[in-house]
Amino acid sequence: MANTKKILLEHINVPGIETYEVYRQKGGYTGVEKALKKLTPDEVVEEVKKSGVRGRGGAGFPMGMKWSFLAKPEGVPRYLVCNADESEPGTFKDHYLMKCLPHLLIEGMIISSYALGANKSFIYVRGELMYVIRILEKAIEEAKAAGFLGKNILGTGYDLELVVQPGGGAYICGEETALLESLEGKRGNPRNKPPFPAVKGLYQCPTVVNNVESIATVSWIVNNGGEEYAKIGVGRSTGTKLISASGHIRKPGVYEIELGLPVDEFLNSDEYCGGIRDGHHLKAVVAGGSSVPILPAHLFMKTANGEGRLMSYESLSEGGFATGTMLGSGGFIAMDETTCIVRNTWNFSRFYHHESCGQCSPCREGTGWMEKVLHRIEHGHGNMRDIDLLVDVAKKIEGNTICPLGDAAAWPIASAIRHFRDEFEWHVTNPGAASKPGAVYQHLNEMSV
Amino acid sequence: MENIAPQLIKVTIDGKEVQVPAGTSILEAARMIGPEVAPPAMCYYKPLKGTGGKCRACLVKVTAGSEKDPRPMPKLVASCITQAQDGMKVENYSSPEVIEARKGVVEFLLINHPLDCPVCDQAGECHLQDFSFEHGTGGTRFEEDRRTFEREDIGDKIQLHMNRCILCYRCVYTADQITNKRVHGVMNRGDHSEISTYISNAIDNDFSGNMIDVCPVGALTDKTYRFKNRVWFSKPVDAHCDCEKCSGKVTLWYRGEEVIRVTARKNQWGEVEEFICNTCRYDRKKTSDWTIEGPMKVARHSVISANKYSNKLVEKPSFALKYAAQNYKEVDDDRPYDKNLSEIKKSEDYKALMAKNEEFFSK
Known part of the structure; x- marks a missing residue:
């Protein structure tokens, strides 16, 4: 589809786009000028509401609605925090966006802060990405020199200070309340909700936490209008989305797609993933980062009703968790038939075991337990009741934890067993063969795609 | 005299109705009805601000959110941190879903707990023991090795058995709110997180002993009392003294004629009523230091209440x-x-x- 609209990555290939001059030449910061000079903060919020853009961090909560929930008591500062602590396995879009287009994020931050009435905003960047932090800081200096940041921006009387904060190096700090704790200088433990950050967030003041990609879309929305943005995409999934494609595909990378693109086209067309590597075929797909349920190829390409799936929030979650998944943060991992699902599930569970914050008991103990059981099955020491045990433990973690990390740890395991139970059983019944490196169970009734 | 009656709201828990002031949590409302509907709590501690929500033992099902919005809540909620609304309907012991989830919580709390009750000082007054007795299953499905830590002395009076810790964070909140300087906290994360003083700083605050009282399990133990006694052999007596640092209201635990330890007084829910200072706790171990008030009323359903001052033996609730x-x-x-x-x-x-x-x- 050559006519796919590029909103975020329009100028990605322009040399020097990370500098202020080139970005400005390509029409950068016009959104700031328009918003600050012509629109009131409420009008900006209204435009974002009209656009129907949904949070790109994973949960897909409408951004305009989140903004309108922000409490506005008198005399209390409000904060905008950009969540750039992207650590979900399989997702690397924010990293790419910040590295290549730092000014797009800064422009979005200025407009969003103006809309929310925040005079100090934070970008909480994953601590491992030190070089990205330097890029952002350089870009902020450039924007300040050009008069887009600091006191009295463009003579409108609006002040904004932008602070880049390196993260503490934990996956859990990507959860919004844990992020706020970490930003305050405390241990990154998620808070109990309610109160939600919109009422009591950073330093107990009303706060909005948004993903990098969500904030980056704001300048386009302000420039072109929310209604124009809502025309892109399908149904309630409006606009474009960055997908970080990885795995056994010919062309891994970050792609901007219009929501509603058929998955078949995304996977197989040369413009995007370019199909599965030669001589192999698709076995399973993790559609939105490691936290979402894994789907076997036939259920990924077509829903249980036989309709072709689209890359959109609604279409991917069709069929619930029984036969569907989620778009999540757009971490698209394709696996061909050489992938051992048990090993892959174990690998994911190892990650969640390592990253659980240890605050609430189901997640703290359950993630470790599931990892140990999966390790046993993968290494040929499992037995049949371990499989049911995993399902039961996953069920007892899911929904009973403070933050969604418990769900994120339980879903991939529950779905892997739901769809690939025979593979787990093969590991139990053939411990010798299954525990060899690279051993993969061949499905007898494999669906070809 | 202000004559403004607090706004009362009506909450139904397990079919029993109670009127509570607005802003009360579901757990507090249930406690007002009585122990037959009160959810168990391992981390929530009323005297300490900000506790709760961590252990998930108090999960309940809300079948009707409020009078205005009678929709049920989609997930089980932690009753200690969820505010009751007018007209809210809550299922606790009457919901199989809650019972099942609680069984799960017991199992999770026990998988890394050493189950060394026979040699543990806390046995008999341990909340985890009570919790697993009332809500748990008989066995465990955990076959792997448990995480283990070295025993650690924090200060000259407290020993930390990290193996037994259930990470309720109560001691951290105590140090934050009762003492003027907190020197211990939680290190690492996940199931390898541990309570520790960074590079083993000693805790020598005057109120540090309260951490022993708030610990629901035997993770923080009194070094002057360790291995000397079993709880059920001692007789608790309420006593007080004039103390310049604290209220001086304590419970003395006698074994024979000897005061074997001094603790703060605890209420029906095992919560300290008034925190006491270390002088009262460690240095006043003679009957002549105290004014005896009379036998302590043991209100908890536990081994602790056995063989005390009445013939009534331990009953399963x-x-x-x-x-x-x-x-x-x-x-x-x-x-x-x-x-x-x-x-x-x-x-x-x-x-x-x-x-x-x-x-x-x-x-």
Whole structure:
């Protein structure tokens, strides 16, 4: 589809786009000028509401609605925090966006802060990405020199200070309340909700936490209008989305797609993933980062009703968790038939075991337990009741934890067993063969795609 | 005199209605009704601000959110941090879903707990013991190695057994709110996180001993009391003294004529009423230091209340027994098992069962 609209990555290939001059030449910061000079903060919020853009961090909560929930008591500062602590396995879009287009994020931050009435905003960047932090800081200096940041921006009387904060190096700090704790200088433990950050967030003041990609879309929305943005995409999934494609595909990378693109086209067309590597075929797909349920190829390409799936929030979650998944943060991992699902599930569970914050008991103990059981099955020491045990433990973690990390740890395991139970059983019944490196169970009734 | 009555709201828990002031949590409302509906709590501690929400033992099901919005809540909620709303309907012991989730929580809390109750000082007054007795299952499905830590002395009076810790964070909040300087906290994350003083700083604050009292398990133990006694052999007595640092209201634990330890007074829910200073706790161990008020009323359902001042022995709470009976019925089918075998063999049910068996084995 050559006519796919590029909103975020329009100028990605322009040399020097990370500098202020080139970005400005390509029409950068016009959104700031328009918003600050012509629109009131409420009008900006209204435009974002009209656009129907949904949070790109994973949960897909409408951004305009989140903004309108922000409490506005008198005399209390409000904060905008950009969540750039992207650590979900399989997702690397924010990293790419910040590295290549730092000014797009800064422009979005200025407009969003103006809309929310925040005079100090934070970008909480994953601590491992030190070089990205330097890029952002350089870009902020450039924007300040050009008069887009600091006191009295463009003579409108609006002040904004932008602070880049390196993260503490934990996956859990990507959860919004844990992020706020970490930003305050405390241990990154998620808070109990309610109160939600919109009422009591950073330093107990009303706060909005948004993903990098969500904030980056704001300048386009302000420039072109929310209604124009809502025309892109399908149904309630409006606009474009960055997908970080990885795995056994010919062309891994970050792609901007219009929501509603058929998955078949995304996977197989040369413009995007370019199909599965030669001589192999698709076995399973993790559609939105490691936290979402894994789907076997036939259920990924077509829903249980036989309709072709689209890359959109609604279409991917069709069929619930029984036969569907989620778009999540757009971490698209394709696996061909050489992938051992048990090993892959174990690998994911190892990650969640390592990253659980240890605050609430189901997640703290359950993630470790599931990892140990999966390790046993993968290494040929499992037995049949371990499989049911995993399902039961996953069920007892899911929904009973403070933050969604418990769900994120339980879903991939529950779905892997739901769809690939025979593979787990093969590991139990053939411990010798299954525990060899690279051993993969061949499905007898494999669906070809 | 202000004569403004607090705004009262009506909450129904397990079919029992109670009127509570607005802003009360579900757990507090349930405690007002009584122990038969109060959810267990391992991390929530009323005297400490900000506790709760961590152990998930107090999960309840909200079947109607409020008068205005009677929709049920989609997930089980932690009752200690969820505010009750007017017209809210809550299911606690009457919901099988809650019972099942709580069984899970017991299992999770126990998988890395050493189960060394026979040598643990806390045994008999341990909240985890009570919790697993009332809500847990008989066995465990955990076959792997448990995480282990070295024992650590934090300060000269407290020993930390990290193996037993359930990470309720109560001691951290105590140090934050009772003492003027907190020197211990949680290190690392996940199931390898541990309570520790960074590079083993000693805790030598005047109120540090309260951490022993708030610990629901035997992770923080009094070094002057360790291995000297079992709780059920000692007789608690309420006493007070004039103390310049604290209220001086304590419980003395006698073994024979000897005061074997001094603790703060605890209420029915095992919560300290008034925190006491270390001088009272460690240095005043003679009867002559104290004014005796009389025997302590033990209100908790636990081994702790056994052999004390009445003949009443430990009883399993009646609601638990009731639930067990109900549950047993659900597991079994409706066949009358008081009949003799020949009669049973004639029944339709028996025949159906046998037919099912045959069908199964013929496969």
